[in-house]
Amino acid sequence: MTVDSPATPGPVRRRRGPVDPRLWRYSRSARGYLVLSVALSLLIAVTVIVSAVMIGTILAGVITDSGARSIGDWTVELAVLAAAVAVRTATTWVADRYAHRSASRVIGELRGEVLDAATALTPRDLGPRRDEVATVLTRGIEGLRAYLTGYLPALLLAVAVTPLTLVAVAGADLTSAVIVVITLPLIPVFMILIGLLTKDKAAAALRTMTQLSAQLLDLIAGLPTLRALGRERGPAARVRELGDTHRRTAMASLRIAFLSSMVLELLATLCVALIAVSIGLRLVFGEMGLRAGVIALVLAPEVYLPLRAVGAQFHAAEDGMAAADKAFGLLDERAAATPVGEGAVPAGAVVLRGVGMRSRTGWAPRGLDLTVEPGRVTVLTGANGSGKSTVLQLILGLDTPDEGRVLVGGTDVRDLDPRAWWRSVSWLPQHPVLVPGTLRENLELTGPVAVTDGDLRSVCAATGFDAVLRDLHAGWDTVVGVGGLGLSLGQRQRLALTRALLTDAPVVLLDEPTAHLDPESERAVLAAIRGLAGSGRAVLVVGHRAPVLAAGDVVVTVGTEVPA
Structure with missing residues (x-):
């Protein structure tokens, strides 16, 4: 049997990119969840495109062909549209249900891994990080639930749905596709700018939460002694100060989240409106067909929707990822450990x-x-x-x-x-x-x-x-x-x-x-x-x-x- 000895703590590697690869490396459930989420995202993208094509075909046919305005004339198209809507609804339900179950399993696995890594640390290494580890294991890592159930599915939808719908828009109307290509990067740019500001707020919130929890635990442990000495109200001012600090940092993060969501919604609405005005003017002057215009108009919001969802979910998940980054630092130290010997213990002094x-x-x-x-x-x-x-x-x-x-x-x-x-x-x-x-x-x-x-x-x-x-x-x-x-x-x-x-x-x-x-x-x-x-x-x-x-x-x- 070989047993890992704790490695000397080194600098914690910072998380890179929107998806931390260490999450998949340290959690088997996370890998299965990623594969299934990618497959479901692709299926949703296909149903979105099929629904838009069927809607455009039916509306354009009903309006332009006076002889084909009964339900019987569009039985096949309506059946395909209903099937696409049903498949999209069922897929979304399965994705949400599986996301919550997988999040619980992933958090449980990571909590066990981090606990094993923390217990493998030497007393000298664990002492200064005891409060931080306790916060991460209890409340901090629980914030990953919002990341796994909200941010990650939205991110995969953005990767799958946005490119495919953009290709479909280009096939229906190249001008609308050009407008999307020009305006679409504005949403990630604003997301990055807002995210850089939110990251510091999330780190500050985790830091104050760690201090508050450590203070409260120490107070509770020593409360009988303080009460016996008549000093039970002595730490109240310090605890109140820490609580106010945590409240201010949390409210600052929420304000940024609400304002950023409004900015992203307004930006996406203006982009879709620009495409709609372009399609309307060209329809009036007879420069494009009704079917192509309807398909492009139906797909335009679907191009921006996943990115808007990513921006809205990013702030909810940032607190969890800030805690997870510290957890992954512990796991990285354990992964770098070297094996020690094995065998019977020799007798002697x-x-x-x-x-x-x-x-x-x-x-x-x-x-x-x-x-x-x-x-x-x-x-x-x-x-x-x-x-x-x-x-x-x-x-x-x-x-x-x-x-x-x-x-x-x-x-x-x-x-x-x-x-x-x-x-x-x-x-x-x-x-x-x-x-x-x-x-x-x-x-x-x-x-x-x-x-x-x-x-x-x-x-x-x-x-x-x-x-x-x-x-x-x-x-x-x-x-x-x-x-x-x-x-x-x-x-x-x-x-x-x-x-x-x-x-x-x-x-x-x-x-x-x-x-x-x-x-x-x-x-x-x-x-x-x-x-x-x-x-x-x-x-x-x-x-x-x-x-x-x-x-x-x-x-x-x-x-x-x-x-x-």
Whole structure:
């Protein structure tokens, strides 16, 4: 098995042209939708031309031939006209129905692809983009629905219907075709000018929406604390300011959309009127036949209609494509990833040699040498921001050091199969992950707990989680919400610590395991950690409290380097 490692983020490639080819590359449903849409657009173009020819033939015949004015004289033409109208109606209905279904499938596929790409990013790369990714995955990429159901069908109709109807107009009346050729480019020119202005508005709307959502999520997460301190109304002004900014940018985009639609409609109406006046004058002076004039007049609006529809749908789809462009940037980074090795994880110590990691303020850590041996407790200490948690991420292979190497049993961690390596590690992060469900489901989040009830009670007693269970009527069947909602911060930490100490993994990484514990519970937890090392596990603990340092067989201080 080969696993892609995240590539170093590069500049996001800008979208080119009205249709982003990356959409078809990353979504199988989008490719099928494109093929069917092209076929339906061609069918609609044929029905438009057939309908115009039949209308012109019937009207010209009825007016000029006094002996052919009964329905029976035009049975074939009327049947062809009715069939063309019916086929066009049915085709349009099928296109609309399939567009909505395909849009849902395409959005679902892209959302899954982007989520996979985001989870493959290193913590250092994902951190600055977390809010942006969350906005794209939730509300942003949903804007593609307007693109797929409105803009794209209109664009394909413009590509299929406009050239074919122009050829039909030229076959009926060359003068009208010349007028169309002269006036038709005016609509794309105005569309481009308006689109350039709208693009900046759409980017601004997405940016303010990202800021607003991030602010609201932070506010909701910290609302219990703010309320306890009597500061729940403090962020109201900032949230109101962001909301007003988003409202102004959204309204600016809507104003441009409404005005541009009016401009395009007026322009197309004037162009059709010019053709109609030309046809009328030539009919009066006998310079063209009635049949040709009627066909050209019926087809003239059909030439401009698809381009008008493209202009009207462009603004509705621009917000979605702005978000999709950021999504495609993530997918492009994943596509550029390189495969890593595979196979079993070698046994032995975890060794860091000259490891350094760049940070915003310099290096954290820099030149770190560390050996985590089985059967020993190694304590990693240092000042805040020195890179202690970063060291754990490097050992896990979640990030790649800018300097030095991380070795597991003599093998570089980058050459290991990530999934096999992660199964060999028990990791307690600073902010443990809890999912909606029962306490037992969260206990078994990383796999079934293969211990006896006695061992489970012993570990719960060591972490103090047994007292938590006694206060809960449902015990292990107690249901918690997102992020462990329903438990206090200390209770969440005790649950995650219980999960980490029940592991049979040979390597145990604990980041501040006693941060929210009282001294008595801390002593019990440190004794349990010593017991893990005594059973042959390689234990690395991040901490700075004196009891934690005293429990370590080896204490390593992490150093940093700030550029002069």
